[in-house]
Amino acid sequence: MAIKRTWQLWLLSLLTHAILLFTASSQSINGDDLSALLSFKSLIRNDPREVLSSWDTSSNTTNMTAPVFCRWTGISCNDRRHPGRVTTLNLSDAGLVGTISQQLGNLTHLRVLDLSTNSLDGDIPISLGGCPKLHAMNLSMNHLSVSATTILPVIFPKSLSNVKRNFIHGQDLSWMGNLTSLRDFILEGNIFTGNIPETFGKIVNLTYFSVQNNQLEGHVPLSIFNISSIRILDLGFNRLSGSHPLDIGIKLPRISRFNTINNRFEGIIPPTLSNASALEVLLLHGNNYHGIIPREIGIHGNLKVFVLGYNALQATRSSDWEFMTSLTNCSSLTRLDVAHKNLVGEMPINIANLSKELIGIYLSENQITGTIPEDLWKLNKLTSLNLSCNLFTGTLPPDIGRLPIINSIFMSHNRITGQIPQPLGNISQLIFLSLSNNLLDGSIPISLGNLTKLNLLDLSSNALMGQIPQEILTIPSLTLLLSLSNNALSGSIPTQIGHLNNLIKMDLSMNKLSGEIPKAIGSCVQLSFLNFYRNLLQGQIPESLNNLRSLETLDLSNNNLAGPVPLFLANFTLLTNLNLSFNKLSGPVPNIGIFCNATIVSISVHRLHVLIFCIAGTLIFSLFCMTAYCFIKTRMKPNIVDNENPFLYETNERISYAELQAATESFSPANLIGSGSFGNVYIGNLIIDQNLVPVAIKVLNLDQRGASRSFLSECDALRRIRHRKLVKVITVCSGLDQNGDEFKALVLEFICNGSLDEWLHATSTTTSTSYRKLNMVERLHIAVDVAEALEYLHHHIVPPIVHCDIKPGNILLDDDMVAHVTDFGLAKIMHSEPRIQSSSLVIKGTIGYVPPEYGAGSQVSMDGDIYSYGVLLLEIFTGRRPTDNFINGITSLVDYVKMAYPNIYWKYWMLAQPTRETLKNW
């Protein structure tokens, strides 16, 4: 019995030891993985979707078949031979903010690392060179290569003045050549600068290589073109240059996607690309390639996307056009873009014989001759057809009306003759129809009235006759443009014109229209541009015009209009261009409102000629701005307070001079991050809620007149506002400095990524090379952020605050490129007493952004902020300052924008240009 017991005990003890041993050994193997993952987690500063909440060692540690972390979100351990080792770390699109831990290199069995679409910054850890099995790495859509470790509270350096220095240098990625097992290597959408390292050529099994959408420059190393396994090569949206090896198609026999869109590549398109039998996507748009397009490019028949527009390619002899013939082999071709080149002559084939899968055809801005194929209707998947600015002749084939889903037809600036075919009215999907500047005659078919989705109808500069069909004036979707100008249209303007109550721009000038201007015009309340110039209109100017308060341009000149000059025009605040000359108007010219701002008033002896051009500064497209603002406003969810904000000190909890002095190392120049007429801004560190937090300290220059007032108004304004898109005030300091002089400072949240001004206007020569070019989506987001901030100030607090100094320099961007409005030094609080509201003070603001009415002594108003916001929008999207010196007699940013798109509209432009967003789907 006793013996038996001993034996049992012995067995039990053995078992226990075995278990302990197993646990111990498995822990020694996994220790590195566990601590690497915990280290990764510790450097994540924000995890909004709480994906890392499962990353917790305390739970279920007893499961012995696999270590706890194998069940964490985003982790898998699929190596049979090394159970319990991390093989996949996939936290794509998780909203993570932070840096990537160096310790990831300890995950030596890692095969897949996918951290794409987060807000990670800093460097790619060099230790990943110790992950020999890594075969897929996707770090796209982050902010990598900007060293931002400096804004971590824990390892916060004494001085933040080196933040910018870190921006300048892109990380040297040559060590990545050691990751020889990589097959997928995706670094899209980061901020990498510098060259593509030569060592990447060592990654011999690479199949998917994408560095699209960074700021890389220089030549692509030849070694890359030796990696015969490459299938996808995405180099688009960088600043890469040089030409490609002529034997590229032979060295990369498997290539299916070759993308260099929007770089600075030059040289010829290597003819050997025709040998790459798997080539499906060829995106070379927007470079400087010259020479001819390889003749046999489509010979293997696999091309789906052929986008070569905006290069210096040419075709002069008929043999140069043979590429088109080879494209007839490609039965899956969806996009054909050879726009804006020097393609001269007739196409050797009928484009209707190309693939039936075609979605978009862009042949604009060449010198292509020939006629528009009768059987184009066979392309029944076509949505965009752009043949504008060519030499097409012949008539418009009536069967074009059989294209079932086409939504844009651009055929302006050709030599198309004959009538507008009536079946065009069958294309119920049509949104854009431009046939301007052709030789079309006959009347406008009433069937066009059936195009109920049309936004833009441009039939100008043809030889159209007859009356304006009332049907086309009842298209409810007509919003962007109705232009029938420069034709031979006659009869009176139908009263149905009043149905166009969403239309922004109407041009009926240079026709033979007679009769009176219909009173119904007063319903077109969205109009900002109305032109009846050079017709035979008579009678009085209708009173109902008084409703068109959005008008910026009104031209009724060169008609037979009689009666008095309408006084109500004096109250049109947006009107900048008014021409009533060469009519039979009589009576006094009012000397109020817009009429007294007139810089040119000409009155002839026989008739009263009033020619008024109120060039009221850069107020352009105000309507556009207002509409954009209202549009954004209505779409915004209110997004007001975050109550848990540690920054929200009560302002009565003030800070002393000594504390600020300590925080900024005695206001040392190394800590100075900005200055202006108000004073200086320093960076410093303060302990807030037991964390060392970087703050911006704005020290007011009290010698400056108005500085105290500015301080008070800023305090007053900031005390009440709490919004994510406004820079937060932490506390204030008002006292005496060490010399006993008065000292005032504001302590603000530190927004780390510089001002919008720096991002928009960085030049490559200055230290600001670190500011990469903002993409369209980022610009749009910034515009929306500022609109949100303004809407909060204007509509969500009582009394409202007018900022008075909206400009790029006062918009700061954070890590996530979220915009924060700052500088309330000029802000006005809109109390109800008009005495305070009216500005007896000199209005400051910034030239170029101040609304012109402020100069004329009018009151500070929210509209003034909206004006500045409008200028800001133009600046955001054009990259030009309102104060720039424009060439060719252009005096304002407005005219500059107008000149760039004389006959083109924003939507059209967007359609014609492949964007990063559209490219994703190609």
Ligand SMILES: *[C@@H]1O[C@H](CO)[C@@H](O)[C@H](O)[C@H]1NC(C)=O
């Ligand atoms: C532990 O594991 C069990 C069984 O897998 C599960 O039901 C439980 O929710 C886990 N506990 C924690 C804290 O994750």
Ligand SMILES: *[C@@H]1O[C@H](CO)[C@@H](O)[C@H](O)[C@H]1NC(C)=O
């Ligand atoms: C232990 O982990 C493995 C692998 O993740 C899992 O299949 C198993 O169900 C877990 N066992 C318990 C008791 O949680």
Ligand SMILES: *[C@@H]1O[C@H](CO)[C@@H](O)[C@H](O)[C@H]1NC(C)=O
């Ligand atoms: C993990 O990596 C870090 C840095 O690369 C290194 O210092 C450390 O010794 C490694 N091992 C463990 C167990 O953390």
Ligand SMILES: *[C@@H]1O[C@H](CO)[C@@H](O)[C@H](O)[C@H]1NC(C)=O
């Ligand atoms: C890359 O490989 C070379 C040669 O094998 C080695 O000397 C170097 O240390 C490696 N670099 C990294 C970052 O692992």
Ligand SMILES: *[C@@H]1O[C@H](CO)[C@@H](O)[C@H](O)[C@H]1NC(C)=O
């Ligand atoms: C490349 O792939 C081949 C075939 O799969 C494999 O044998 C070779 O080891 C790989 N090379 C590297 C460096 O991973």
Ligand SMILES: *[C@@H]1O[C@H](CO)[C@@H](O)[C@H](O)[C@H]1NC(C)=O
């Ligand atoms: C417009 O469409 C309606 C219904 O589809 C049709 O009856 C009518 O004939 C069309 N009008 C013209 C002018 O084509």
Ligand SMILES: *[C@@H]1O[C@H](CO)[C@@H](O)[C@H](O)[C@H]1NC(C)=O
């Ligand atoms: C212009 O506006 C002023 C003030 O709002 C108003 O009194 C006046 O009647 C208006 N004039 C016309 C002609 O509408």
